[in-house]
Amino acid sequence: MEISVVIPTRNRKASLMSLLENLRQSLYPVSQVVIVDSSDHPMEPQEYLSSGLDNIIYLRSEPSVCVQRNMGIRAATSPWVFICDDDIEVPTDYLQKLVAHIRDHPEAGAVSGVVLQQEGEEWKGSYPVTSAKELLLKYLFRLGFWGEIACKGNNVIIRKLKAYYARKGNHISRSGWPVITNFSGKYFTVPVYGLGASLVRREWLLSSPYDEVLDKHGIGDNYGVAIGFPGVGIQVLNAAVVYHHQESSGRLQKPLQYFRRALALDYFIRRGKNQRHVKRGWLLYSLFGNLIIQFLAGDKSMMAAGWKTFRRMLFGYNPYYGASKRNEIGVNPLLDITLLVFLMIPM
Numbered sequence: 001m002e003i004s005v006v007i008p009t010r011n012r013k014a015s016l017m018s019l020l021e022n023l024r025q026s027l028y029p030v031s032q033v034v035i036v037d038s039s040d041h042p043m044e045p046q047e048y049l050s051s052g053l054d055n056i057i058y059l060r061s062e063p064s065v066c067v068q069r070n071m072g073i074r075a076a077t078s079p080w081v082f083i084c085d086d087d088i089e090v091p092t093d094y095l096q097k098l099v100a101h102i103r104d105h106p107e108a109g110a111v112s113g114v115v116l117q118q119e120g121e122e123w124k125g126s127y128p129v130t131s132a133k134e135l136l137l138k139y140l141f142r143l144g145f146w147g148e149i150a151c152k153g154n155n156v157i158i159r160k161l162k163a164y165y166a167r168k169g170n171h172i173s174r175s176g177w178p179v180i181t182n183f184s185g186k187y188f189t190v191p192v193y194g195l196g197a198s199l200v201r202r203e204w205l206l207s208s209p210y211d212e213v214l215d216k217h218g219i220g221d222n223y224g225v226a227i228g229f230p231g232v233g234i235q236v237l238n239a240a241v242v243y244h245h246q247e248s249s250g251r252l253q254k255p256l257q258y259f260r261r262a263l264a265l266d267y268f269i270r271r272g273k274n275q276r277h278v279k280r281g282w283l284l285y286s287l288f289g290n291l292i293i294q295f296l297a298g299d300k301s302m303m304a305a306g307w308k309t310f311r312r313m314l315f316g317y318n319p320y321y322g323a324s325k326r327n328e329i330g331v332n333p334l335l336d337i338t339l340l341v342f343l344m345i346p347m
Contacts, residue, residue, distance in 0.1 A: 001080060001099055003199065004032040006072030008065050009086040011039045013047070015247050016086045020051035028095040030082065034075050036061050036068035065218035066210035073205045081205055085196035087247035088115075097240040098199045101187065109231050112198040113240030123243065126183055132158055134293075139164075141289025142282055144177030172227070175286035176265045176278045186238060193234045195222045197242040204229050213267070213324045217250070219257055220264025227268070227275055255305035262287060262309045267320035284313050 005023060009016045016035070023030055034057045035048060048056055057075055061068045073081055080102075082095065098111050116123040128147040129135050135151055137143070139161055149165060151158050170180050170190045178192040208228025210221050226234060252260070262283075269278050291306040312318070 001102070002031040002078040003028075003080045003082050003095065003099075004034060004076035004078035004202070005030050005082045005084055006034045006036070006069060006076060007084050007086055008036050008061075008068035008072065009039065010037070010063055010065075011249055012086050012247050013039070013043065015245070017047075017051065019084065019086055019088060019090065020048065020053060022090040022092075024052050025092050026090070026095050027092050028099050030095070031055065031078050032057065032076065034059065034072040036072045036075075038063040038068060064212065064216040066212045066214050066221050069210045069218075069221075070212065073202065073209070076202055079202055080199055081202045082199050083195050083197075083205075085244070087245045088197050089243040089245060090197065091240075091242065094197075094240050094242060095199070097237060101235065101237055102199070105235065107232055108235050109201040109204050110195075110198060110226070110229055110234040111200075111237065112193055112195070112234060113237050113242055115194050115197055115244050116241055117244045117246060125241070126180075135161055137289060137293055141286045141292075142173045142175040142177070143286050143289060144173065145179045145181050147181070148183060149181055172275060172278060173282070173286075174277060174279060175282035176269050176275065177286060178223075183236075183238070187235050188238070189233045189235050191233050192223050192226045193236060195225060195234075196244065198234070211268075213320050214264055215260060217252055217260070219252070219260040220268075223265065224268050253301075255301045258302065259305045259309050262313070263318055263320055266313055266318050267324070270318065270321050271324070280313075284310070287313055 007016065007019065020033070023033065030053075032055045033053055036059045037043060038061045042060055043058065045058070048058060059071055059075060061071055069083065084090065094113055098113065101111055102108050114125040116125045118124075126147040128150040129138065129145060130150050130152065132151050132153045135149060135158065138145060145165070149162050165179070165181050168179065170182050170188065172191050173179050178190070180190050182188055205225070208225050210218065211224045214221055266280065266283060269275065269280050269283060287306070287310045291303070291310050294302045294306045
């Protein structure tokens with residue numbers, strides 16, 4: 001089973017070289033590495049070749065993670081593509097475990113391990129709901145979950161909500177947000193997952209590419225790709241983990257991430273991409289619920305982002321959707337880029 005690795009990168013040379021060293025030490029060898037670099041200064045061949053990896057293709061790109069990933073996928077020659085962010089730490093047995101799972105589950109077309117992120121002193125792959133109030137608000141406003149329901153109380157309302165989410169399983173809510181509450185078993189299946197350390201059939205990625213209308217950071221891009229996958233969804237192995245170091249260079253602050261993720265979700269809903277049960281009205285309702293939660297938390301920066309997001313959605317003005325429609329009728333893309341920059345100024 002041959003694997004091409006696709007790595008989009010920008011101004012993170014140290015992180016990239018560390019990742020290449022991880023790949024060199026992998027117990028399962030990769031056939032090809034495609035680096036798609038949008039850094040201010042290109043790397044010299046001797047720099048990336050010093051990793052000791054064979055068959056490295058180095059491409060230059062404009063600064064856009066979606067464009068970079070698509071370029072890398074098109075350049076890949078293997079039937080399987082390991083999409084890997086440049087700030088991921090990949091253990092030596094990670095690919096070996098993913099390949100073994102695919103061999104045991106021939107229906108699989110997209111497989112990942114658990115992606116851990118450091119929160120304080122702890123590495124986390126999920127964010128359990130421990131508060132009955134949080135559980136109730138998430139249910140009322142059809143908000144997303146990324147963790148088990150672990151409320152301490154056990155009154156009738158909590159029992160009914162636990163049973164409801166257990167019955168629904170991992171799914172996408174009516175408002176479009178992913179609801180991932182079941183992380184049990186050797187692996188669990190999800191409709192959407194971060195694809196920053198995933199092994200995916202190349203044909204799936206070619207048929208559901210990254211949407212290049214999104215901003216250069218690609219916030220929300222994995223959602224648009226994943227909901228276009230055929231088959232059983234994304235299978236996530238509990239026994240395989242990677243470490244996402246969340247390199248600070250080029251990373252957006254949380255309020256702006258929230259704003260752009262909501263724009264991306266609204267854009268995919270309006271494009272009608274494979275989610276007939278998801279409606280913009282429910283998304284708007286969920287954004288109002290988020291605004292209430294942000295107010296109750298007293299987080300002024302998130303409140304500002306939440307209000308801007310809600311107001312923008314209420315009036316239906318989404319620069320991503322506008323740009324995509326103009327591109328379809330042949331308007332100069334430079335105008336769309338200018339519009340995006342103007343509308344996406346940090347709050």
